[in-house]
Amino acid sequence: MWRSSFDISSPDSILLEEIKNGNPKAFDVIFKKHYDNLCRFAFFLIHDADMSQCLVQNVFIKLWERRFVSEPIKNVAAYLTSMVKNQCSDYLKEQRIRDLTLQENNNNEPDNSTEEEIFGRNFEECLVIALSKLPPRCRLAFEFSRFENLTNKEIAEKMDISVKGVEALIGRSLKTLRVELKEFLPSFDSRNINPVLFFLRIPQRYFMARKNSSFLSF
Structure with missing residues (x-):
């Protein structure tokens, strides 16, 4: 017998159990609870609103289709975020293949992308990989902070x-991401605003003040 009383305050663990039992109402609540945040996350990665919604919807379709055979899910938000990240990664790879094919069909015309566009694409791809290396709770805290702009108290x-626990999780995330994304960080004498510093919330003046210090010691 399915439970019929659910809302977005219902624990994800209960909703998942009902979904495994084939309860569509529980699935609707999970969808409403996480859909908007996942769309924002996907848009950050691929910069296409319509495709972001499409990829997120595909993730929920897979969640429903695998409800009887899926592995235990301890953290729904982290699990769905990981699925969306993989969908976005596959989409970006397909886009690169299409771009290369189009370029070859145009008699190998040179790529007219600006340096900033190339930098942005490379950073996004490396960011997806770097985020996948974070422990689940570190990644969740970091995404709440950077993608949803929540305060530490809200997180x-x-x-x-x-x-303090949130600060520790975000600190561990930053330590890993600084290493994984170090090739995108500016040289110590750079005086331009750097988008990676903005994303990681690292004050640019820090690099100017520590010109002779090791970045990894930060």
């Missing part, structure tokens, strides 16, 4: 941990 409430 603490969502994750049911202390603010």
Whole structure:
């Protein structure tokens, strides 16, 4: 017998159990609970609103289709975010293949992309890979902070941990991402605003002040 009383405050664990039992109402609640955040995350990666919605919808379709055979899910938000990230990664790879094919069909005309566009594409691809290397709770805290612009207090409430715990998780995430994305960070004498510094929330003045120090010691 299916439960019939659900809302977005219902625990994900209960909703997942009902989904495994084939309860469409529980699936609708999971969809409404996570859809918007996942679309924002996908848009950050591929910069295409319509395709972002399409990829996120595909993820929910797969969640429903695999409901009877899927592995145990401990954190729904992290699990769905990982699925969306993989969908976006596959989409970007397909886009690159199409771009290369089109370029070959145009008699190998040179790529007219600006340096900034190339930098942006490379950064996004490396970011997807770097995020996949984070422990689930670190990634979740980081995504709440950077993709949803939540305060540490709001993140603490969502994750049911202390603010200090949130700070520790984000700190661990930044430590990993700084290493993984170090090729995109500016040289110490750079005076231009760098989008990677903005994303990681690293003050540019820090690099100017530590010109002779090791970046990895930050």
